[in-house]
Amino acid sequence: MAKNNDDFQKRLLATFQVEADEHLEVMRSGLLALERATAGEQRKDIVEKIFREAHSLKGAARAVNLAEIESVCHSLESLFGALKSNIVATAPPLFDLVHQVLDALAGLLASGAPAGTRKPTVAALIQRLEDASKTGEAARVESPPVPAPQQAPPSSAPATAVASADAATPLPTHNPGSGTIRVHLAKLDSVMRQTEELFGPRLAAGQRAMELRETGAVLAAWKKERAKVQPALRSIERSLAQQGKTNGDSRGRRELTKLLEYLDGESLHMKTLEDRLASLGQSAEHDQRTLAGMTDNLLHDVKEMHLLPFSSLLEVFPRFTREFARDQAKEVELFIQGGEIEVDRRILEEMKDPLIHVLRNCIDHGIEKPAVRQQKHKPAHGTLTIAISQKDSGKVEILVIDDGAGIDAAKVKSAARKLDIVSPEEADKLGEQDAITLAFRSGVSTSPIITEVSGRGLGLAIVREKVERLGGTITLESRHEEGTSLRIVLPLTLATYRGILVRAGDHLFIIPATAVERVTWVAGEDIRTVENRETIPLDSQTVSLVSLSDVLDMPRKNAAGRSADSAPAVVLSLGSVRVAFRVEEILGEQEVLVKALGPQLVRVRNVAGASVLGTGQVVPVLNVPDLMKSAVQQAAPVLAPIAAEKAAKRSVLVVEDSITSRALLKNILEAAGYDVKTAVDGVDGFTQLRSGAFDIVVSDVEMPRMNGFDLTARIRDDKKFSELPVILVTALESRQDKERGVDVGANAYIVKSSFDQSNLLEVIQRLV
Numbered sequence: 001m002a003k004n005n006d007d008f009q010k011r012l013l014a015t016f017q018v019e020a021d022e023h024l025e026v027m028r029s030g031l032l033a034l035e036r037a038t039a040g041e042q043r044k045d046i047v048e049k050i051f052r053e054a055h056s057l058k059g060a061a062r063a064v065n066l067a068e069i070e071s072v073c074h075s076l077e078s079l080f081g082a083l084k085s086n087i088v089a090t091a092p093p094l095f096d097l098v099h100q101v102l103d104a105l106a107g108l109l110a111s112g113a114p115a116g117t118r119k120p121t122v123a124a125l126i127q128r129l130e131d132a133s134k135t136g137e138a139a140r141v142e143s144p145p146v147p148a149p150q151q152a153p154p155s156s157a158p159a160t161a162v163a164s165a166d167a168a169t170p171l172p173t174h175n176p177g178s179g180t181i182r183v184h185l186a187k188l189d190s191v192m193r194q195t196e197e198l199f200g201p202r203l204a205a206g207q208r209a210m211e212l213r214e215t216g217a218v219l220a221a222w223k224k225e226r227a228k229v230q231p232a233l234r235s236i237e238r239s240l241a242q243q244g245k246t247n248g249d250s251r252g253r254r255e256l257t258k259l260l261e262y263l264d265g266e267s268l269h270m271k272t273l274e275d276r277l278a279s280l281g282q283s284a285e286h287d288q289r290t291l292a293g294m295t296d297n298l299l300h301d302v303k304e305m306h307l308l309p310f311s312s313l314l315e316v317f318p319r320f321t322r323e324f325a326r327d328q329a330k331e332v333e334l335f336i337q338g339g340e341i342e343v344d345r346r347i348l349e350e351m352k353d354p355l356i357h358v359l360r361n362c363i364d365h366g367i368e369k370p371a372v373r374q375q376k377h378k379p380a381h382g383t384l385t386i387a388i389s390q391k392d393s394g395k396v397e398i399l400v401i402d403d404g405a406g407i408d409a410a411k412v413k414s415a416a417r418k419l420d421i422v423s424p425e426e427a428d429k430l431g432e433q434d435a436i437t438l439a440f441r442s443g444v445s446t447s448p449i450i451t452e453v454s455g456r457g458l459g460l461a462i463v464r465e466k467v468e469r470l471g472g473t474i475t476l477e478s479r480h481e482e483g484t485s486l487r488i489v490l491p492l493t494l495a496t497y498r499g500i501l502v503r504a505g506d507h508l509f510i511i512p513a514t515a516v517e518r519v520t521w522v523a524g525e526d527i528r529t530v531e532n533r534e535t536i537p538l539d540s541q542t543v544s545l546v547s548l549s550d551v552l553d554m555p556r557k558n559a560a561g562r563s564a565d566s567a568p569a570v571v572l573s574l575g576s577v578r579v580a581f582r583v584e585e586i587l588g589e590q591e592v593l594v595k596a597l598g599p600q601l602v603r604v605r606n607v608a609g610a611s612v613l614g615t616g617q618v619v620p621v622l623n624v625p626d627l628m629k630s631a632v633q634q635a636a637p638v639l640a641p642i643a644a645e646k647a648a649k650r651s652v653l654v655v656e657d658s659i660t661s662r663a664l665l666k667n668i669l670e671a672a673g674y675d676v677k678t679a680v681d682g683v684d685g686f687t688q689l690r691s692g693a694f695d696i697v698v699s700d701v702e703m704p705r706m707n708g709f710d711l712t713a714r715i716r717d718d719k720k721f722s723e724l725p726v727i728l729v730t731a732l733e734s735r736q737d738k739e740r741g742v743d744v745g746a747n748a749y750i751v752k753s754s755f756d757q758s759n760l761l762e763v764i765q766r767l768v
Contacts, residue, residue, distance in 0.1 A: 016064045018182065020109055023057040025315060026050075028102055032318040035095055036333075044084070051080040057105075068122045069108055075129035076101055082133045097132055099319070101125055188305060195302045198295045199593045200612055205291050207614025209284040216277045223270055226263075233260055303493050306346065310388045310396075311339030313348040317359060321384060325363050329735055331370055331381035332363055338388030343396055344493040350470055351398075351490070354463040358400050358486055359384065361460065366404030366484050376481065378403070391489060395514070398488040407478040409435040416441065436478050440464045468625040470494070471514060473574055499592040499611070499621065500570060503585040504548040505555055508619045510592050510611055511581075515624040517573045519586055523566050536580055538571065545569065546631045548581040552606060556584075572624060579631045594621050606630055650768050651675045653692075655685035655699035655711065656729075665698060665729070665760075672761050682706025686714055689721065695768050698760075701730035701737070709744050716745035725767040729760070 030050040037043045058073035079098070082088040104125055314336050325332035367373075367382030374380055387399040413427040416438045422430070430438075440460050460476075467474045472490035491514065498513035520538075527545060528535050534545040548570075549556045569580045594609040601607075608623035652674045656662040662678050669676045677692065679685035681703040689697065697715065701708035708728050715721045727748040728741050741749040748763045 013064055015182075016060055016066075017109060019060055020057055020069075020105075023053045023060070024102055024106055024109075027053045028099075028319060029315055031095060031098055031102070032322070034090065035092075035322075043090070047080055047083045051077060051084060054080060069105060072101065072105060072108070072122060072125055072129070075126045075133070079129050079133045088133065094132060097128060101129065183305075188302075192302050192306060195295075195299050196593055198291075198298070199591070202288070202291050202295045203591075203612070203614035204616070205284070205288040205614075209281065209288045210614075212277065212281040212284050216274070216281055219270075219274055219277060223274065226270075229263070233263070303344070306344050306493070307342035308345045308348055309339060310341050310343060310348070311336075313352055313355070314339055314386065316352075317355070317386070320356065321359060321363065324360060325367075325382075327735060328363060329369055330363060330367055332367055333381050333383050335383065335385045336387075337385070341388050341390055341396060342492075343490070346494050347470060347490055347492075350466060354466045355386075355398070355400075357460070357463050362400065362402040362404065362484070366402040366406070368405055390492075394492055396490055396492055398490070400486045400488075401483060403483040406480045406482055406484055407436050407439060407476075408480070409478075412436060412438050433477070436476055439476060440474075468574075471512060473515075498589055500589050501587040501613075501619070502548070502570060502583040503587065504552060504583050507554065508587070508613075508617070509548070509552075510619050510621045511570055511572070511627075512608075512621070512624055513589060515572050515574060517571045517578065520569050520571060520580070521566070522569045522580065522582060536569075538578070538580070541578070543571065543578050543580050544631065545580045545582060548583050551581070551627065551630045572628060574624060574628045577628055577632065579628055581627070581631065592621065649673060649675055650695040650764075651677070651693060652764070653677050653679065653685060653689060653694040653697045655679045655682060655697065655703070655708070657681050657700060657703040661700065668760065669698075669764075674764075682708065682711035682714075685711055689715070689724075694724070696725045696727065696764060698727045698729060698764075701728055701732055709740055712741075712744040712746050727760070727763060727767070 027050050030046050030053070034043060034046045034050070037046055054073050054077040058070050058077060061067075061069040061073060076098070079088070083090065088094070108122070317336070318334050321332055321334040362384055363382075367384070368376070368378075370380035373382065383403045385399075385401045387401070389397050389399070391397050409432045413422070413430060413435045416422050416435075417424055417427050421438065421441050427435075440463075464474050467488055467490065470490055471494075472488060474489075475487045476484070477487070478484040499510040500513055500516055500519070502509055502511060522536055522545065526536050528537075528542075530542060535542045536545050537543075547556060567582045567584065568586045569582045570586065571578060571580045592611040594611055596609055597604060597607070606623055606626045607620050608626075609621045610618050611621050612618055652669050654662060654665045654669070654676055656665060656678070657680055662680075666676045666678055677688060677694070679688050682699070683705045685697070685699060686706070697711075699708040699711055706714075708730065712726050712728065715724060715726060725747045726745065727750060728746045729750045729752060730737070731752045733751040738749050747767055750760060750763065
């Protein structure tokens with residue numbers, strides 16, 4: 001009996017956890033809306049909504065005997081009751097307090113710590129809420145420590161999803177009368193995988209039906225040819241009959257008569273076989289259509305169960321924008337459009353971090369500080385817009401727009417040149433849009449300083465990699481002083497999609513149809529050579545032409561009777577890049593189900609996975625981004641070798657007054673292969689710098705005689721060291737200190753509280 005009670009309690013707590021998360025999310029969204037609301041009636045409705053959510057959460061906590069959460073919710077309910085009665089006025093400090101309380105509630109829900117250890121925190125929260133309910137002034141007090149969310153213990157509920165109660169797949173329901181059911185995500189994913197596996201038998205059934213049709217056609221053709229034989233044999237029979245009358249020899253005639261009788265009987269058997277084959281063909285086609293319809297409907301229903309509105313991903317963004325902009329001393333207003341559009345849950349999960357990268361870039365690099373914006377005759381607050389729209393039945397577009405300073409193409413080219421991504425000659429030839437596209441390359445950044453937030457040039461590179469891995473495309477546009485727009489196009493689901501089946505050499509490949517702009521025929525006279533590269537004219541543009549066999553390092557094989565120059569081609573587009581791939585044969589378009597290659601082949605260049613045709617043949621599915629990169633590299637002219645050898649041993653000057661920190665940094669850098677010298681303060685550091693040769697300076701900030709800021713300024717004032725990289729490693733982590741680091745000319749600012757030796761080594765490697 002005790003075990004049954006424990007199991008029931010666990011299920012009850014799991015249900016409460018899901019409900020509590022929903023209440024907290026509604027309160028967070030309402031709080032952000034309350035900050036933006038201006039009309040009195042609108043504010044009143046929002047306060048009422050949050051008040052009701054706090055009341056509901058309090059009741060749910062009481063039902064599962066969670067007294068601490070119940071007490072906090074009661075005090076939160078009192079605060080919003082005071083707001084309803086106009087006893088307390090809304091103000092930024094009050095909003096900050098409520099955000100902290102909601103975070104604390106989330107921490108209490110997720111924390112694995114015993115209840116007794118949380119009493120002081122709960123008591124402090126309740127006291128602050130009660131004080132704020134009376135005067136609103138307590139909101140200005142620093143928040144107490146909050147239990148950090150931990151990994152859920154084994155007894156807690158696994159992830160769940162909400163699905164429609166009338167869905168085709170029978171799954172357990174927690175509340176049959178509610179119209180919805182809660183399903184473990186693992187079960188939902190398992191159903192999806194099994195449903196997708198039905199796609200193989202469906203393709204095989206289609207293949208069998210086609211083979212039966214082809215067999216029937218072969219039989220009909222053979223029957224037609226056979227029908228031509230009998231008249232000839234009859235003629236021979238008549239001729240033999242005439243000869244028999246003359247010489248009396250009827251032996252040949254009798255044998256021929258037996259043959260004709262056999263052929264007449266065979267016609268009946270052939271007719272029976274033909275009818276039977278036609279019947280089997282019709283049955284196979286009927287079964288294939290039935291299986292296709294059932295599979296499509298089932299797959300559609302399971303896909304629908306995986307769909308979630310984009311708003312479920314975007315709900316955390318308003319608060320992230322608010323807090324990150326505040327950390328950067330900026331004012332940013334976020335607008336979201338199209339949040340009701342539904343997308344595969346797995347795509348939403350994969351896109352959360354990339355979109356946060358994008359928002360961070362927009363706020364950190366794009367939108368200016370209020371004073372700067374006013375000097376440019378812009379509103380003091382910047383505007384960020386996320387617009388989601390459905391392109392067609394299978395694609396969704398995410399457009400992120402800011403009204404900031406835009407991207408400086410010259411700075412992007414300069415950063416790319418420093419990383420040897422392009423040569424100076426190539427950089428000079430790049431147009432503004434092509435130069436901006438270099439921002440997607442790993443390591444390229446226009447930030448004046450490397451910090452824990454920006455400067456490493458990885459944000460957009462990570463975003464592009466994730467988008468392309470999901471089968472999407474990404475493009476970037478920017479206008480100086482007007483803003484930047486990032487356009488992402490993604491599939492709505494991750495299940496089956498259309499593919500173009502082609503032959504290159506002796507092998508078959510599938511190219512995802514989403515990246516195929518068109519298929520065309522390339523005639524020999526249309527091929528032109530431009531800068532040692534083959535090109536073809538297409539829509540008044542010149543498009544590079546490459547052989548798919550060459551890109552995949554396979555021997556070419558021309559089709560019989562075709563000239564070496566003429567061939568079909570598939571034109572692929574990715575962003576602003578278009579490339580025509582010459583192939584031996586285009587076999588058609590069909591639905592394909594992409595399967596992973598397994599852990600042994602986790603990353604194969606130019607290959608995204610594999611698919612099984614209806615014939616049972618396994619065919620590689622090509623990775624379009626990889627393919628485009630390989631094609632561009634193959635088509636690009638050979639660059640001059642880089643003369644500088646970066647593997648040479650580098651010399652580092654460490655300036656640090658703490659003997660412990662100095663020894664630690666020296667040990668880390670020497671273990672990484674650097675030649676290290678040390679100095680005890682800024683004066684000693686600058687003296688050693690003038691008497692020796694160093695490739696980079698790593699300095700503390702707070703030191704006697706001369707601090708790190710002053711040392712950096714002196715280094716920049718000396719023409720001999722004006723380009724010498726300087727990294728500041730310090731405990732000072734305020735925004736003002738980081739800005740001062742930028743002002744004096746530091747290349748990187750690493751805060752000791754988040755110090756990681758791999759982080760330091762990565763920054764040094766990037767700068768030298």
